Amino acid sequence: MIHSMPLVVPVLILGFLFSCNSSDEPVYDEAEVPSYTLPGLMVTEAGDSVSGYEVWNNVRKPEILELFSKEMYGHFPDKEYTISFTEKVLSEYYLDSTATVKEITGKVRTSSGGEQFTILYVFPRNTMRVPVFTGLNFSGNHTIDTLGAISIHNRWVRNSERAHISDNHASPESRGASASRWPLADIISEGYGVATAYYGEFDPDYDDGFENGFHPLFAQPGKGTEAYCPGAISIWAKGMSFLADYLSQDTVADPSRIIAIGHSRLGKTALWAGANDARFAAVISNNSGCGGAALSMRRFGEKVSRINTVFPHWFCDRFNRYNDREHKLPMDQHMLLALMAPRPVYVASATKDKWADPHGEFLALRAATPVYDLFGYPQEFPETQPAPDKPYHGITGYHIRSGMHDITTFDWMMYMRWCDQWLIR
Numbered sequence: 001m002i003h004s005m006p007l008v009v010p011v012l013i014l015g016f017l018f019s020c021n022s023s024d025e026p027v028y029d030e031a032e033v034p035s036y037t038l039p040g041l042m043v044t045e046a047g048d049s050v051s052g053y054e055v056w057n058n059v060r061k062p063e064i065l066e067l068f069s070k071e072m073y074g075h076f077p078d079k080e081y082t083i084s085f086t087e088k089v090l091s092e093y094y095l096d097s098t099a100t101v102k103e104i105t106g107k108v109r110t111s112s113g114g115e116q117f118t119i120l121y122v123f124p125r126n127t128m129r130v131p132v133f134t135g136l137n138f139s140g141n142h143t144i145d146t147l148g149a150i151s152i153h154n155r156w157v158r159n160s161e162r163a164h165i166s167d168n169h170a171s172p173e174s175r176g177a178s179a180s181r182w183p184l185a186d187i188i189s190e191g192y193g194v195a196t197a198y199y200g201e202f203d204p205d206y207d208d209g210f211e212n213g214f215h216p217l218f219a220q221p222g223k224g225t226e227a228y229c230p231g232a233i234s235i236w237a238k239g240m241s242f243l244a245d246y247l248s249q250d251t252v253a254d255p256s257r258i259i260a261i262g263h264s265r266l267g268k269t270a271l272w273a274g275a276n277d278a279r280f281a282a283v284i285s286n287n288s289g290c291g292g293a294a295l296s297m298r299r300f301g302e303k304v305s306r307i308n309t310v311f312p313h314w315f316c317d318r319f320n321r322y323n324d325r326e327h328k329l330p331m332d333q334h335m336l337l338a339l340m341a342p343r344p345v346y347v348a349s350a351t352k353d354k355w356a357d358p359h360g361e362f363l364a365l366r367a368a369t370p371v372y373d374l375f376g377y378p379q380e381f382p383e384t385q386p387a388p389d390k391p392y393h394g395i396t397g398y399h400i401r402s403g404m405h406d407i408t409t410f411d412w413m414m415y416m417r418w419c420d421q422w423l424i425r
Contacts, residue, residue: 026301028354036297038332042370053374056341064339065275067331072291074230074316076276077218077238081110083245090149093125099188100125103141103151106242110217117201119243120150122184123193123252131192131257131423133415134243134280136199136236136266137182139163139174144196145184146176156204156212181263183409190416193253195243199266202239203232207313214238231315233291236266237273244279257281257423261415263407264356265314268292275339282344282423284415286407289356291315293347295333295364296326301357334367337396341368342375344422346397346415351388353405359385365396372396393418 027033042050042060050060069075083106090101104119120141123130137143142150143163152170159165163177187194199205203213210216214235230238240260247253260280262270267288274283285293290302291314305323308315322329337345347365349358362385369381372395379394386392389410391399397418401410 026303026306026355027299028301030300030359033298033300034327036295036327038295038297038334038367039330041335041338041367050371050374053342056371056374061339064331064335068272068275068336068339070316070318071322071330072315072319073237073272074234076234076272077214077230079110079112079218079220081108081217083108083242085246085249091147094122094147095185095188098125099123099184101147101149103149104246106246108214108217108242112217112219115214115217117197117239117242118151118153119195119197119246120144121193121195121246121250122188124188124191127191128252129254129257130252131259131419132195132247132253133187133192133259133261134195134240134247135261135263135270136202136239137178137196138199138266139165139178140170140198140200141196142170142172143174143176143178144182145179148175150175153198153201155198155200156206157198157200158205180409181407183412186409186412187416190420192416192419195247195253197239197243199236199239199269203235203313205232205265205313207311210313229316231319232311232313233265233269233272233315236269237276240269240273241277241279244277248279255279257419259284259415259419259423261286263287264289264405265292265311268314271336271340274343274345275336278343280343282346282419283340284346284348285361286348286411287350287353287356287405288347289353289361291333292356292361293333293337293364294357294360295367296322296329297332298357298360298363299326300360301355332364334364337365337368338371341371342377342395344395344397344418346418348398348411348414349400350405351400351402356405358400362398362400365398369396391418393421395422397422 086105088103094101102121107116140153142152164173248255259282260270260274261284263286267285268291274280290307349361377395388402391414
């Protein structure tokens with residue numbers, strides 16, 4: 001073998017996936033991984049070697065970004081827009097008077113119309129220029145904490161037994177249902193803030209022909225081809241940029257320490273947001289798997305054909321050309337991770353999350369490290385995957401946590417220790 005330098009997916013949808021096509025069942029045995037050669041990271045399309053960071057910034061990085069835009073995610077929405085914010089304080093003395101909680105309504109307008117979304121913003125009291133973890137949530141702001149003042153959205157939401165959601169409607173019973181994924185007290189005590197929004201406010205997570213959410217606002221007929229108009233992940237990533245718009249003008253947040261973070265499909269989103277928006281000073285992918293941090297060419301766990309069949313709205317149409325043809329991809333996910341350079345990037349896996357290919361996530365990160373050498377960040381990145389719960393905290397950080405597909409307090413503590421090191425206070 002050649003190696004170049006939310007829903008809880010495994011639990012809730014694998015039964016459906018396996019019934020689709022028994023001949024395409026996921027591979028969980030390394031012996032069945034096909035031989036592959038990763039596309040060259042450090043060679044331009046003209047065949048020139050990437051000899052320094054100027055060549056990377058001016059030539060190779062734009063080439064790679066264009067590949068992912070045209071062949072996978074669709075273009076990152078760049079239509080001109082205006083945005084305004086209205087703030088409301090929900091609690092000035094929350095979490096034993098250590099935190100303030102705000103709700104911010106963001107209103108976005110383009111030449112095609114307007115939409116709005118809601119940010120839940122929690123930050124330490126009596127502190128200025130706070131680093132802020134910025135990410136989307138799966139079921140609604142009210143699910144990340146039990147505070148009764150947090151508003152409940154009226155958008156379509158994916159049913160979730162975990163979040164007590166049925167009939168695709170959010171309800172008060174969901175308050176705090178996902179609090180374990182957002183350990184606010186721990187985050188605040190470490191001096192960090194959190195800004196989050198419900199991802200379904202930007203685009204509903206089902207195949208609706210891109211008729212709802214923010215897609216119509218950013219449609220640009222005649223630009224490129226319909227084959228690579230933005231998929232849902234691109235719209236969600238744009239939503240993360242809207243959160244960065246707010247934090248960049250907030251008097252409490254440190255605009256130089258806005259951290260993109262996401263779990264599972266929202267980990268894919270965080271990576272694509274970080275690739276397109278340099279305001280994210282660090283980017284964290286938690287169990288993002290296929291279409292995120294894991295190498296597609298390994299065909300381990302979830303494959304391109306599976307993700308395109310079950311979630312056809314996540315990516316652009318051209319990505320379907322690589323169903324069962326991953327070896328034809330002109331790029332792979334190590335190149336996505338490299339787009340973060342020289343900013344810090346962290347990838348995390350879980351031992352029992354084989355669906356997301358933990359080893360493929362590690363290999364992708366290792367294959368991205370040569371770009372950091374160009375920027376003067378040589379590191380002793382591990383040759384082999386670290387033992388469970390033993391993190392590597394270089395500028396390209398990695399850990400594999402014991403357990404299932406989830407984001408836990410352990411993960412958050414590792415991310416904060418790493419940010420303490422790489423985002424200078």
